[in-house]
Amino acid sequence: MSETAVEARETRKVYGQGAAAVTALGGVSLAIRKGEFFTLLGPSGCGKTTLLKLIAGFESPTAGQILLHGSDITFDPPNTRPVNTVFQSYALFPHLTVAENIGFGPKMQGRPKAEIAETVKRMLALVRMEQMADRKPGQLSGGQQQRVALARALAPAPKVLLLDEPLSALDLKLRKEMQIELKRLQVETGITFIFVTHDQEEALTMSDRIGVMQAGRLLQVGDPRAIYTRPANRFVASFIGESNFLHGTLRGNEMTLDAGPVLPVEKGDNAPAAGPVTAAIRPEQIRIAAGGGIPAKVRDTVYFGTDTHCVATLSDGTEITVRLQSPVSGDVGLHPGSDVHLRFEPGALIVLPEET
Amino acid sequence: MSAPDDPKARDEARRGWLLSAPALVLLVVGASGPLLIMLVYSFLEPGQYGNVEWALSFKAWFNVVMTRDIFDGTLGFADAHLTIFWRSAKLALLTTLFAFLVGFPTAWFIATRSPGARTAFLFLITIPFWTNLLIRTFAINQIIRNEGFLNTFLLWTGIIDAPIVMLYTDFAVFVGMTYVYLPLMVLPLFAAIDRFDMRLLQAGYDLYASRWQLLRHVIVPVVKPGIIAGSILVFIPALGAYVTPRILGGGRNMMIGNFIELQFGQGRNWPLGAALSVVLLVVVTIALIVYTRFAAGSQDKSHG
Known part of the structure; x- marks a missing residue:
C-alpha cells in the first residue's frame, strides 16, 4: 500500500x-x-x-x-x-x-x-x-x-x-x-x-x-x-453503466429466477448466503441465442448507432435490456413479439447485497 | 462589434440615434450654452452694478493671477486665489478619500446582503436626497456648533470641559461634504461590487492570498470602474461646493465656489467670476483625464 x-x-x-x-x-x-x-x-x-x-x-x-x-x-x-x-x-x-x-x-x-x-x-x-x-x-x-x-x-x-x-x-x-x-x-x-x-x-x-x-x-x-x-449494491450497479436486475432465490451458487430458470451466479461482496436476492447483469454481457438460457420475448429494439438495444421481457414480466453490436447493414433481425433465448457467461450475473 | 452591413440593421441604428436627440438638445442648450456665455463674459468689462459692459477686456484673466494693491497700486501675485483654490482641492480630495474609506465597506456590506435587505439598505442610502441640501447642512451645523449636540454631550460626560470649536473650520466643511457626498460614492461602488464574482475570492484564497492580498490584488482591481466613478462623482461637486462651505465654513473659510459666487454678488465683478469658473472647469477636466488615464492604465498595460 x-x-x-x-x-x-x-x-x-x-x-x-x-x-x-x-x-x-x-x-x-x-x-x-x-x-x-x-x-x-x-x-x-x-x-x-x-x-x-x-x-x-x-x-x-x-x-x-x-x-x-x-x-x-x-x-x-x-x-x-x-x-x-x-x-x-x-x-x-x-x-x-x-x-x-x-x-x-x-x-x-x-x-x-x-x-x-x-x-x-x-x-x-x-x-x-x-x-x-x-x-x-x-x-x-x-x-x-x-x-x-x-x-x-x-x-x-x-x-x-x-x-x-x-x-x-x-x-x-x-x-x-x-x-x-x-x-x-x-x-x-x-x-x-x-x-x-x-x-x-x-x-x-x-x-x-x-x-x-x-x-x-x-x-x-x-x-x-x-x-x-463487481458493483457493491444496486445503486452503484445502475449509476455506473446500465444494469439489468433479476430477482430470485439463492441457494449455494445457483439462483432460481422468479421467472423460472436456474442460473449459476457470482456472489458480490456482502452478498447473502441464501434466500431471496437481487442479481445484476450488464446489457453487453448478454447474448441472444436460438436455444438454451432464459426464454424471453422481444418487446422492442432501439438503434443507437454502434449498438442496438433489444428490450426483452421474461415470463414474469421482468424487462431485460440486451446490447448488441449493430450489423453492417440491415437490422439485428429481431422483431417485437419474437421468442428469443438469453445467454451469458457464468460470472456475469452478480448477486447484490440486501438493501438496507 | 463589426459594423452592421445589413441595410435594415443600419436603418435601425440610425433611428436609434434619433432617440438621443432630446439629450443632445439638452446638452447643447443646458450645458454648452451657459459655458459659452461664461467664456464670453470672462473677456468683457465688469458693469458698475454687476452684469457686464460689452467691451473686450483681458482684465478679468489678468486678475485671476495678478492683483493690484488697493493702497499703493503695486502689482502682486494673487496668492489669495491660490490659497482658496488649494483649500478647495485639498478639501475635495480629503472628502473623496474619506467617502471612499467609509463608502467601500458600506457598499460591500450592502452588496453581500440578501436581495430583500439589499433593497432596504439602498433605499436608506438614497433617503438623504429627499431632504434639501440646505436643511441637511444646517442640521450638521446644529450638531457640531459650540452649543450643539456633540459638544453638549461631551461636556455632559466630562470628556471635555470646554466646547471644541468645530463649526466654521475646514474640519466642519470636510465633515459636511463627506456626509453630503457619501451616497454618490456608495451607489457606484455598490453597482461594481454587486457585479463582482464572489467565487474569485474563493479562488484567490485557495491560491494562498491573505485577506489583505485579496483586497489589494483581486477586489480593488476588479471593482476599479466603480471606484473611479464614485471618486469622480464626489470630487467634482466637492471641488465646486458652495452651500456646505458657506454654512459650515462661515465666511472665512471660502472655497472656490464661494469665491466665484462672491464675484457675481457683492464683488460685482462678473468677468472675474466667469474667468475663475473657466479655470475651475479646465483644472477639473485635466485632473479627470490624468486620473482616468492613470487608473485605467495600470489595469490595461498588457494591451499597450
Missing part, C-alpha cells in the same frame, strides 16, 4: 441547525493515495462537492478529521493548505492576463520574480497556451479558460489538486480532449488529483480509483474495473 495523500476520518458535515439541519456528509472515511487520480462520483447533492470543499478548506467539518500527508489540516484556512482547486466556473481573474493568472499563486506565496516567470513559462507550455500568455480570460474560449484554470492551480506545485466538475461546461468533443489532457497532466506532474464528477464515463476513463457516493455516504471505493464488474 502506497502512502496516503489525503485522508478523511469519519468526516461529517451538517448544514443548518435543529429541524432545518441537512446532512451533506454522513461520516465518510476515505484514504486517497499519493499520486493517484481519484474520482468522487455521484449524482448532484450526494456530498462529493462538500467533501472537496472540506479538503480545500472552504468549509469545516461538523465532526471528523481531514489529514494531508499525515498531518491534521481540518481547520487550516485554504490559503495555508498546499492544495489547489480547479473550479467549475474556472473563476479566472478577469483583470489579469493568462500569465498573471497563472503566476498569482506563486506570487502570493512570495516566490522570487525570476522563479515566478520561470514557473509561468513552464505551466504555459504544460497546457500548451504559450501563444495566449498576454490575453485576458474574457478573450479565451471555454476550453482555453479551462487550460488556464488548470495551469493556475498547478503553478504553486500543490500536493493535491482538486477538480470540481471542471469539464461540465465544455461541449462533448472538447470534454473528450480535456479528459485525455487531464490524464496526461496528472501523469506528467505526478500530483494527486481528486476529481469530482457526476459523469460515470468520465470517471471510468480517467481514474485510478473511484469513490461512488450517494446521499452523503461513500458506497464503494475501487478501481474502475472493480466498480463496473
Whole structure:
C-alpha cells in the first residue's frame, strides 16, 4: 500500500441547525493515495462537492478529521493548505492576463520574480497556451479558460489538486480532449488529483480509483474495473453503466429466477448466503441465442448507432435490456413479439447485497 | 462589434440615434450654452452694478493671477486665489478619500446582503436626497456648533470641559461634504461590487492570498470602474461646493465656489467670476483625464 495523500476520518458535515439541519456528509472515511487520480462520483447533492470543499478548506467539518500527508489540516484556512482547486466556473481573474493568472499563486506565496516567470513559462507550455500568455480570460474560449484554470492551480506545485466538475461546461468533443489532457497532466506532474464528477464515463476513463457516493455516504471505493464488474449494491450497479436486475432465490451458487430458470451466479461482496436476492447483469454481457438460457420475448429494439438495444421481457414480466453490436447493414433481425433465448457467461450475473 | 452591413440593421441604428436627440438638445442648450456665455463674459468689462459692459477686456484673466494693491497700486501675485483654490482641492480630495474609506465597506456590506435587505439598505442610502441640501447642512451645523449636540454631550460626560470649536473650520466643511457626498460614492461602488464574482475570492484564497492580498490584488482591481466613478462623482461637486462651505465654513473659510459666487454678488465683478469658473472647469477636466488615464492604465498595460 502506497502512502496516503489525503485522508478523511469519519468526516461529517451538517448544514443548518435543529429541524432545518441537512446532512451533506454522513461520516465518510476515505484514504486517497499519493499520486493517484481519484474520482468522487455521484449524482448532484450526494456530498462529493462538500467533501472537496472540506479538503480545500472552504468549509469545516461538523465532526471528523481531514489529514494531508499525515498531518491534521481540518481547520487550516485554504490559503495555508498546499492544495489547489480547479473550479467549475474556472473563476479566472478577469483583470489579469493568462500569465498573471497563472503566476498569482506563486506570487502570493512570495516566490522570487525570476522563479515566478520561470514557473509561468513552464505551466504555459504544460497546457500548451504559450501563444495566449498576454490575453485576458474574457478573450479565451471555454476550453482555453479551462487550460488556464488548470495551469493556475498547478503553478504553486500543490500536493493535491482538486477538480470540481471542471469539464461540465465544455461541449462533448472538447470534454473528450480535456479528459485525455487531464490524464496526461496528472501523469506528467505526478500530483494527486481528486476529481469530482457526476459523469460515470468520465470517471471510468480517467481514474485510478473511484469513490461512488450517494446521499452523503461513500458506497464503494475501487478501481474502475472493480466498480463496473463487481458493483457493491444496486445503486452503484445502475449509476455506473446500465444494469439489468433479476430477482430470485439463492441457494449455494445457483439462483432460481422468479421467472423460472436456474442460473449459476457470482456472489458480490456482502452478498447473502441464501434466500431471496437481487442479481445484476450488464446489457453487453448478454447474448441472444436460438436455444438454451432464459426464454424471453422481444418487446422492442432501439438503434443507437454502434449498438442496438433489444428490450426483452421474461415470463414474469421482468424487462431485460440486451446490447448488441449493430450489423453492417440491415437490422439485428429481431422483431417485437419474437421468442428469443438469453445467454451469458457464468460470472456475469452478480448477486447484490440486501438493501438496507 | 463589426459594423452592421445589413441595410435594415443600419436603418435601425440610425433611428436609434434619433432617440438621443432630446439629450443632445439638452446638452447643447443646458450645458454648452451657459459655458459659452461664461467664456464670453470672462473677456468683457465688469458693469458698475454687476452684469457686464460689452467691451473686450483681458482684465478679468489678468486678475485671476495678478492683483493690484488697493493702497499703493503695486502689482502682486494673487496668492489669495491660490490659497482658496488649494483649500478647495485639498478639501475635495480629503472628502473623496474619506467617502471612499467609509463608502467601500458600506457598499460591500450592502452588496453581500440578501436581495430583500439589499433593497432596504439602498433605499436608506438614497433617503438623504429627499431632504434639501440646505436643511441637511444646517442640521450638521446644529450638531457640531459650540452649543450643539456633540459638544453638549461631551461636556455632559466630562470628556471635555470646554466646547471644541468645530463649526466654521475646514474640519466642519470636510465633515459636511463627506456626509453630503457619501451616497454618490456608495451607489457606484455598490453597482461594481454587486457585479463582482464572489467565487474569485474563493479562488484567490485557495491560491494562498491573505485577506489583505485579496483586497489589494483581486477586489480593488476588479471593482476599479466603480471606484473611479464614485471618486469622480464626489470630487467634482466637492471641488465646486458652495452651500456646505458657506454654512459650515462661515465666511472665512471660502472655497472656490464661494469665491466665484462672491464675484457675481457683492464683488460685482462678473468677468472675474466667469474667468475663475473657466479655470475651475479646465483644472477639473485635466485632473479627470490624468486620473482616468492613470487608473485605467495600470489595469490595461498588457494591451499597450
